[in-house]
Amino acid sequence: MICTIDKIIQETPDIRTYRLKFREESLTEQFNWMPGQFVEFSLLGSGECTFCIASSATRKGAFDCSIKRAGIVTADIHRDLDEGDEVGIRGPYGNWFPLKDLKGKNLLFVGGGIGLAPLRSLIQYAIDNRSDYADFTILYGARTSADLCYKEELEEWKNNESLQMILTIDKPEDTWKEHVGVVPKILEEVVKPKVENTKVITCGPPIMIKYTLMSLDKLGFAPKDVITTLEMKMQCGLGKCGRCNIGSTYVCKDGPVFTYEELNTLPDEF
Amino acid sequence: MDYTKQIKEIAGKLFSEEKIDVFIGYRNSGFDENQVPVLIHHYQDVDQLVFTEKSVFNLTNYLKYEHTRNKRVGLVVKGCDSRALNLMLTENQVKRENLYIVGIACEGVVDEAGQKAQNCLECVMPDSVVFDEMLGTPSGKREYQVNADIRELDGKELTERLTYFEEVFENCIRCNACRHSCPLCYCDKCCIDQETSTLYHGANTTSSAFHALMTWSLHLAGRCVDCRNCEKACPSHLPLHLLHKQNEKVVYENFQEHQAGMIEGDRGAFYKYSMSDPDDFIM
Amino acid sequence: MNLTTYSTDSAGLQAFYEAIINAHETYAPVEKFGKYDFKKVDSLAGCDPDSPIPQTMSVKSLFFPKSAKVMKYTATSEGTELSDTTEDPLAGKRVVLGVKHCDARGLQVLDAVYKWDYIDTDYEKRRENTILISPRCDQAVTHCFCTSLDYDVENLDAMDVAVIHVGDGKVYLQARTEKGKNFLKENNKGLSAANGAAKEEMKKQYDKFAGSFRLSMDYKEINEKMQDKFDSPAFEEVSSNCVSCNTCAFVCPTCHCFKISDEKIRDKGVRYKSYDSCNNVYFTLMAGGHNPRPVKYRRWRQRSMHKFVYYKERFGVNLCIGCGKCTISCPVNISIFEVVNKVVNTMQE
Numbered sequence: 001m002i003c004t005i006d007k008i009i010q011e012t013p014d015i016r017t018y019r020l021k022f023r024e025e026s027l028t029e030q031f032n033w034m035p036g037q038f039v040e041f042s043l044l045g046s047g048e049c050t051f052c053i054a055s056s057a058t059r060k061g062a063f064d065c066s067i068k069r070a071g072i073v074t075a076d077i078h079r080d081l082d083e084g085d086e087v088g089i090r091g092p093y094g095n096w097f098p099l100k101d102l103k104g105k106n107l108l109f110v111g112g113g114i115g116l117a118p119l120r121s122l123i124q125y126a127i128d129n130r131s132d133y134a135d136f137t138i139l140y141g142a143r144t145s146a147d148l149c150y151k152e153e154l155e156e157w158k159n160n161e162s163l164q165m166i167l168t169i170d171k172p173e174d175t176w177k178e179h180v181g182v183v184p185k186i187l188e189e190v191v192k193p194k195v196e197n198t199k200v201i202t203c204g205p206p207i208m209i210k211y212t213l214m215s216l217d218k219l220g221f222a223p224k225d226v227i228t229t230l231e232m233k234m235q236c237g238l239g240k241c242g243r244c245n246i247g248s249t250y251v252c253k254d255g256p257v258f259t260y261e262e263l264n265t266l267p268d269e270f
Numbered sequence: 271m272d273y274t275k276q277i278k279e280i281a282g283k284l285f286s287e288e289k290i291d292v293f294i295g296y297r298n299s300g301f302d303e304n305q306v307p308v309l310i311h312h313y314q315d316v317d318q319l320v321f322t323e324k325s326v327f328n329l330t331n332y333l334k335y336e337h338t339r340n341k342r343v344g345l346v347v348k349g350c351d352s353r354a355l356n357l358m359l360t361e362n363q364v365k366r367e368n369l370y371i372v373g374i375a376c377e378g379v380v381d382e383a384g385q386k387a388q389n390c391l392e393c394v395m396p397d398s399v400v401f402d403e404m405l406g407t408p409s410g411k412r413e414y415q416v417n418a419d420i421r422e423l424d425g426k427e428l429t430e431r432l433t434y435f436e437e438v439f440e441n442c443i444r445c446n447a448c449r450h451s452c453p454l455c456y457c458d459k460c461c462i463d464q465e466t467s468t469l470y471h472g473a474n475t476t477s478s479a480f481h482a483l484m485t486w487s488l489h490l491a492g493r494c495v496d497c498r499n500c501e502k503a504c505p506s507h508l509p510l511h512l513l514h515k516q517n518e519k520v521v522y523e524n525f526q527e528h529q530a531g532m533i534e535g536d537r538g539a540f541y542k543y544s545m546s547d548p549d550d551f552i553m
Numbered sequence: 554m555n556l557t558t559y560s561t562d563s564a565g566l567q568a569f570y571e572a573i574i575n576a577h578e579t580y581a582p583v584e585k586f587g588k589y590d591f592k593k594v595d596s597l598a599g600c601d602p603d604s605p606i607p608q609t610m611s612v613k614s615l616f617f618p619k620s621a622k623v624m625k626y627t628a629t630s631e632g633t634e635l636s637d638t639t640e641d642p643l644a645g646k647r648v649v650l651g652v653k654h655c656d657a658r659g660l661q662v663l664d665a666v667y668k669w670d671y672i673d674t675d676y677e678k679r680r681e682n683t684i685l686i687s688p689r690c691d692q693a694v695t696h697c698f699c700t701s702l703d704y705d706v707e708n709l710d711a712m713d714v715a716v717i718h719v720g721d722g723k724v725y726l727q728a729r730t731e732k733g734k735n736f737l738k739e740n741n742k743g744l745s746a747a748n749g750a751a752k753e754e755m756k757k758q759y760d761k762f763a764g765s766f767r768l769s770m771d772y773k774e775i776n777e778k779m780q781d782k783f784d785s786p787a788f789e790e791v792s793s794n795c796v797s798c799n800t801c802a803f804v805c806p807t808c809h810c811f812k813i814s815d816e817k818i819r820d821k822g823v824r825y826k827s828y829d830s831c832n833n834v835y836f837t838l839m840a841g842g843h844n845p846r847p848v849k850y851r852r853w854r855q856r857s858m859h860k861f862v863y864y865k866e867r868f869g870v871n872l873c874i875g876c877g878k879c880t881i882s883c884p885v886n887i888s889i890f891e892v893v894n895k896v897v898n899t900m901q902e
Binding site: 306444465474 | 585802803804816887
């Protein structure tokens with residue numbers, strides 16, 4: 001499927017969000033996805049990359065992919081693509097957040113850096129279906145204030161009275177008025193979430209995940225109530241190419257969304 | 271040629287004197303007639319070591335891997351292997367003080383059919399050129415001769431050669447066994463990998479194999495020591511020596527009879543300038 | 554299923570092969586650079602379907618080639634157009650001669666992964682249109698251990714037509730699938746219906762073959778014990794002399810990992826799907842720099858665990874079929890047989 005880039009938003013120095021629209025309008029209606037799923041994004045000639053869909057299907061018409069400049073293809077994407085250019089899209093692939101299990105629960109989102117992208121699809125979905133959920137908390141951190149993604153939307157969420165929004169950065173900055181400190185620390189000291197009836201959805205860099213899981217454990221969360229989405233190198237998205245194997249699991253088919261309980265049963269290789 | 275006993279003794283001594291962390295040698299595979307390279311870490315494993323005319327693989331290849339880097343290593347080298355080692359020393363890939371080198375005055379190894387290997391018949395330096403200890407009686411340097419296959423190839427028309435090599439490259443599966451078996455291909459990132467380079471894509475087409483192997487062989491021009499690790503490693507049995515022997519000939523003829531790795535500290539044909547280097551190609 | 558058996562002699566078998574080559578698109582093992590590979594042939598000269606020497610590349614290369622085009626595209630300032638690659642050189646009706654039985658079983662194993670969830674239509678079509686005619690091995694060669702892996706030598710269902718040499722120049726041909734049965738009905742030059750002695754004589758051949766193995770292991774035990782060996786220190790030892798090339802995976806009849814790469818010249822481009830291997834250090838390296846398997850022993854662990862544990866867990870069949878191809882082709886002769894045995898038998902602290 002060919003998509004046209006509708007808009008490019010420079011989120012941080014190395015992250016851009018690409019808002020994509022289908023070239024054939026009929027596809028826009030057909031293309032449905034659930035929060036947490038991903039697509040294969042190709043820049044023809046450079047290659048294909050896996051990105052999660054960073055927006056919710058409740059806001060149709062276009063969808064977002066947030067891309068951090070990291071490897072060869074993403075560097076090409078940042079350099080070569082302008083608004084109006086065409087890219088190839090396959091998908092959506094993978095599983096999604098267990099929406100049924102989340103219904104009626106308190107939601108606690110814990111995100112770091114680009115890790116907010118997969119969470120954003122669920123956050124948007126939950127905002128659009130706000131009545132289905134009880135308390136709604138977002139904890140989001142980045143290294144510096146410049147590294148925070150979706151700045152406008154963060155502002156919007158902050159002003160949204162139906163949810164609690166907590167921002168943090170790792171080191172103090174002169175103009176920064178929110179919290180300072182790494183995500184797990186803020187989680188323990190500021191958020192102090194109640195454990196009962198709460199589901200935690202987390203995503204971020206491996207080191208943040210590691211310590212966040214430890215903090216959550218300390219706070220008394222059961223592994224089955226902690227949901228994360230895995231980053232693995234994927235290529236086909238179809239359960240064939242074998243790249244995303246962790247044990248007998250195919251992350252691209254059985255994932256990328258796993259509960260911490262499920263992750264514990266997998267070999268330690270991610 | 272059987273130095274099994276001596277090598278066991280040497281390795282055992284090195285371990286008991288705590289002079290090395292790992293000894294690289296050969297052991298019998300136990301499944302067939304072949305020998306397998308082995309990395310020995312403990313005194314009690316020394317008994318596995320063997321050395322005969324079946325000890326084919328160039329062990330200096332293991333010096334480029336993480337698990338031997340910055341460790342004190344003892345290893346066995348034949349004539350050609352020692353030339354590769356010389357180059358690795360010159361190119362600052364290993365530290366001489368970390369090595370204990372058991373040199374062999376090599377009488378030639380055998381191929382799968384039990385015949386003396388072709389490169390051994392053409393060998394110019396069977397004795398180890400760098401060593402701490404030498405086994406066997408050195409027989410000295412031999413005269414360089416142009417490889418028979420190269421002479422035959424040179425006699426062919428250009429189009430004929432192209433057809434021949436196209437067939438060679440068509441049979442390449444891009445497994446990179448040649449590159450990984452070459453002790454002088456020690457780069458962490460290689461320019462012929464899809465993942466690290468934008469020059470080559472990774473598809474296993476004939477043209478990509480052509481480019482990859484040609485680039486590879488040119489990087490080894492004036493450096494290849496003709497140990498033929500690459501050719502023996504190739505699952506498709508491609509005649510990779512043709513690429514290297516041709517380069518060797520060109521370098522020998524044009525760069526004051528340069529032969530790779532013969533002298534410690536010799537930086538190689540392309541790294542030094544001499545007034546008599548050919549310059550007729552400069553406009 | 555009622556198995557149809559024909560009998561013939563050496564000359565009749567040659568006539569049978571020749572008739573096939575004349576009538577069908579045929580692939581057979583052909584010698585090149587001193588090894589045997591499956592190539593398209595137009596006469597029996599130069600190929601030996603009943604050669605006991607195992608082919609270097611497995612027959613999977615005819616179904617999952619080392620490099621295949623998956624799509625074409627043109628991208629100009631006017632827009633981007635995608636197109637299917639219309640010409641698939643492997644999709645036509647064809648016959649493959651001389652497939653070793655382990656190789657054919659490898660295809661059965663591959664079917665499992667290609668037919669779960671998303672069905673790879675290219676692969677399926679190639680499988681459907683191919684008749685496999687393969688000789689029952691007489692003798693196990695050095696690195697064979699197929700009989701150790703949950704395999705009954707009398708079960709020849711992986712091939713469409715089995716060719717069984719029972720000695721004294723006498724040969725039986727047996728259709729093992731519906732496809733093979735129909736094929737033999739139409740192509741029976743040089744063949745005649747087998748008599749009652751066939752069953753017994755074939756059984757004898759199977760027994761002789763089964764008795765010729767040097768290597769054997771207890772598969773059940775290996776499979777069971779391997780499950781707890783994820784943290785075994787033996788992986789580090791067995792992988793220490795690996796040179797991290799991809800040979801073992803590329804020659805393996807059941808390895809199926811691939812990578813996708815684009816080749817673009819100006820406006821036009823092709824996307825390829827080519828072999829890749831978990832022994833490649835870049836296999837799991839992510840753009841951000843995180844690599845779950847940065848060191849050799851982890852990659853070897855993945856390889857052996859995938860072969861002997863994971864795939865069985867997921868698809869119910871073992872991913873290693875004991876053909877020994879990887880050992881034969883390995884630059885440093887690492888034997889997967891030795892590896893798994895060492896891993897299983899090394900005590901864990």
